[in-house]
Amino acid sequence: xxxxxxxxxxPNMDPEGDPGFLQPDVESKLIRRASMxxxxxxxxxxxxxxxxxxxxxxxxxxxxxxxxxxxxNGRQAYLSLISHFKGRGHVSxxxxxxxxxxxxxxxxxxxxxxxxxxFVSRLQGAYHDLAEYGxxxxxxxxxxxxxxxxxxxxxxxxxxxxxxxxxxxxxxxxAAIQYLSNEVLARNRTMTTNPTRNISATSRRESxxxxxx
Numbered sequence: 001x002x003x004x005x006x007x008x009x010x011p012n013m014d015p016e017g018d019p020g021f022l023q024p025d026v027e028s029k030l031i032r033r034a035s036m037x038x039x040x041x042x043x044x045x046x047x048x049x050x051x052x053x054x055x056x057x058x059x060x061x062x063x064x065x066x067x068x069x070x071x072x073n074g075r076q077a078y079l080s081l082i083s084h085f086k087g088r089g090h091v092s093x094x095x096x097x098x099x100x101x102x103x104x105x106x107x108x109x110x111x112x113x114x115x116x117x118x119f120v121s122r123l124q125g126a127y128h129d130l131a132e133y134g135x136x137x138x139x140x141x142x143x144x145x146x147x148x149x150x151x152x153x154x155x156x157x158x159x160x161x162x163x164x165x166x167x168x169x170x171x172x173x174x175a176a177i178q179y180l181s182n183e184v185l186a187r188n189r190t191m192t193t194n195p196t197r198n199i200s201a202t203s204r205r206e207s208x209x210x211x212x213x
Contacts, residue, residue, distance in 0.1 A: 003034040005043065005049045005078040031071040031180025053079070078151075091133050098135075101126040102145065108152035116184040120177050123149070127173075150180060159183045 035041060049072040056062045056077075064084050065077035084090065105126075107119045125145065127137060145161045159180055161168040169176050 001048055003031045004044050004075050045074045046072040052077045094129050098126040098129040107150040139173045140171050143170055143176045155187055
């Protein structure tokens with residue numbers, strides 16, 4: 001499959017433009033030099049097509065590759081999918097959506113519909129999408145953004161101060177997330193336990209007696 005779907009179809013292309021040439025291992029050389037104009041390629045191309053058809057049939061992706069069904073052209077199906085899902089327009093949308101998440105998402109305290117895990121997952125997902133397309137943020141900047149995003153939860157103010165003053169935590173995004181997650185978890189446990197104690201204490205109080213008239 002690697003040679004059928006490789007970016008460059010011409011094995012005689014200028015080596016400087018061929019990533020396979022810059023990786024001098026045996027497998028890369030074989031992939032780069034394999035012919036794409038013989039019967040073996042035609043057979044392998046059909047096999048690749050059958051793989052894509054099995055995965056994409058009855059999905060939205062099928063509309064993108066169905067025109068290659070008659071020729072069973074796996075290579076063109078692959079290139080069309082890459083162009084659609086990783087083309088400039090798609091990449092731009094992914095990056096814009098990720099930046100919108102970073103701009104709009106905030107943590108202000110626990111609620112049933114929006115947990116701290118959900119908040120963290122969306123934040124990490126946005127950074128992952130940006131990094132995948134070349135916009136890599138440093139851990140230091142991600143930690144600072146994280147602390148800014150949770151500043152609306154006053155119960156985490158001490159934890160945020162501690163992270164900022166800790167050289168390791170302030171430079172480790174995952175570690176900072178874990179520290180805050182533990183703080184939120186501990187607080188939630190306290191909130192779950194204390195109301196029960198308060199109710200029990202209230203129920204044991206004697207009702208005030210009415211003064212005689």
